[in-house]
Every structure is written in C-alpha cells, then in structure tokens.
Amino acid sequence: MKKIIIVIAILLLTACSSKKNISDVLQNNFELRTISNNNSTPSINLENDHLKEILLLLHYNFTSEKIKEHFNMSDSVYNVRINDLFGEGLIKKISEGEFVPTCMIIDAEEGKVIKKTADSLGREMSEIAVDRFEKVKSAYFKISSFKKIPFETASLFILGNVLHNYWQMKFIEERFIKSFPPLRGSSRYYLALLQNQNKNNSEPFGLFSSRFRKIGNYTINLYGNKFGDGFPSYTEKELDNLFRTKNSTLLLVNESDQKKLEELALIITQDLLNYLERNRPLFVKLYLNSVYKDQTSFREWFMWFYQFMITKTTNTLIEKRFIKKPSSDSTFYVLMKEILKNY
DSSP states (O other): OHHHHHHHHHHHHHHHHSOOSHHHHHTSOEEEEEEOSSOOOOSSOTTSTTHHHHHHHHHTTOOHHHHHHHHTOOHHHHHHHHHHHHHTTSEEEEETTEEEESSEEEOHHHHHHHHHHHHHHHHHHHHHHHHTHHHHHHHHTTOGGGTTSOHHHHHHIIIIIIHHSHHHHHHHIIIIIOSOOOEETTEEOEEEEEEOOOOTTBOGGGOOEEEEEEETTEEEEEEESBOTTOSOOOOHHHHHHHHHHOOSSSEEEOHHHHHHHHHHHHHHHHHHHHHHHHTHHHHHHHHHTSTTTTTSOHHHHHHHHHHHHHHHHHHHHHHTTSSOOOSSSSOEEEEEESOOOOO
C-alpha cells in the first residue's frame, strides 16, 4: 500500500509540473548559449521567425498542429521554419511530420534535477585543483603575459576557465567524449536554451561561461557568471595601441603564452579524466533516466551537465579562497593577439 501511495504521489507531482499550454512555456525567459572550440555560433538567427520558440515547444512535445495554431502559421511557413532548424542540425525527425530538438533545453525544473547530482560531483572534483594548486601557481608565474599580474587577480581565469573550461575542453573531447561537437550547418558546436530566472546580467543557473568577441586580429575573452556591461568597446587600432604600450586594464596574452595556458591545463587533465571515467556509469545512468535521452545525444547532454559540475567546482574554490572573485563582478577579461586556433 505504501508503494502505491508513493507512485501516486510521483504521478501527481509529474502532472503538476507538466506544461499545461503553450503560453506557460513561452512566458519564461530562455537564453541561447553555445560551447565550441573556435567561437562557432548558429548560422541561422534563432531569435527570428519563432525558431527559438519552436525548439522549446518541440522539447515539450507539442504537436506541429498546436504550434501552427498558436502562431497562426500556415503549413508552408511552418515547413520552412522546420527545414531551417533541420538544416542547422538542431532537430531530428521521430515520426511523420514530428520532430524533437537535438540540443539541450533546460528549464528551471530540469536545472534543479541536473544540479542535484552535478553539485555533489563538482564539489568533490574541486579537490583535484586543490591538490595541484602549488604546481599550477608555479606554472602560472612562468608565463610572461602574467608576470605583473598577481595570481589571486587571475585566479578565476586560471582555476576556472583554463583548468576546467575552455582550455580543458580539447582534452575532454579527445579522451572522454572521444568525439567532436555536432556538425551544425557549417560549424561544430553544442547548443542549449537555458531558462534564466536571475537578474542583473547573471548567467542562467549561475553557470560560469567563456565568451569571445573577435575584433580584427584580436579576440577578447570574458569569463565569469555575471557579465555586467559585457564586452569593452574598442576598435582594432585602439587594441594595437594597447598591445604596444601594455597600458590597459585588460590582461594581454600573446600567442606563445596561449599555448602555455594549454600546458597549464594539462597539469590536472589526467586526474580530471580519471575522475570523469570513474563516474561514467553514473553519467550514463543519469542520461538514460533524463528527459533528454530520446532527444539529444549523450555527448551533448554531458557537455552541459559538465558545465553545471564545474560551476560548483569554481564556487567551491571561491568558498575555500583559492579563487578570488574580481571586485566589480565575477568576470575576468583577457585580450589575445589573433584568435585561438581551431583544435
């Protein structure tokens, strides 16, 4: 009898949490985020022509007829929109006329489910950086671009972005995922639509992320989970002057030192890979029991699950005072001569 009551309770909770209608879904704020090794983004603008909304509604299994009815969209127009998404590799066909997203759609409820396990793993994973902390600091001081920058000033960038995120992704893809990002359009990238309930320019779910902007022969990298006013405004000529004079609030990193950052990431790579490999059965189990198993691939699910993990890792290192957050917000700026090379 007790088991029956529990099952009924679960079913009631599931029913209560399900989306009642299209308006319930579309009233939420979802933001587009991508992960790639060369700053790739979709070749189509998902903010136009209800493309983002269609992706969301397909995730919640609304039929094509319901979607067309809501947007007062003709069959021919709907088919064009579907072809745009299909051509970009963001949806796949599951039955005649019906599609589901191949990217991640993470709403507040699904984010809580992911965080429950990712937080526990991320906290545990932070011990790898703690164990290698002195070796990381020693390597840091050998990088010429950072010579005049105290380690604590760059600690978010080094312990967050370099050790666990952008500079580490190459090795995670090669040795754990053992695959490139999905080919979408003419580029390879992972994509997610994340519900953002935060304010003041904070990232969805407080995720730490790496953003890039190309300006001529330069790339500006922002890393953090609260981006304030976003990218600083510079022309290529102004950046040339900054690089020559080194009189800048930005950290200037030349190409040879970008390679050294990759070498710095390698300090924890094997330990990190060993940790992920030990937990592979858990990752597979979580994926197969998730709402995503019939939509997106395991590799894409894992890459976004990993973003939740390393956010907890970063916050744990902040709590333990290995990372000092920048005073204005949690963003660190880096200016690089020439864009990072493709992997």
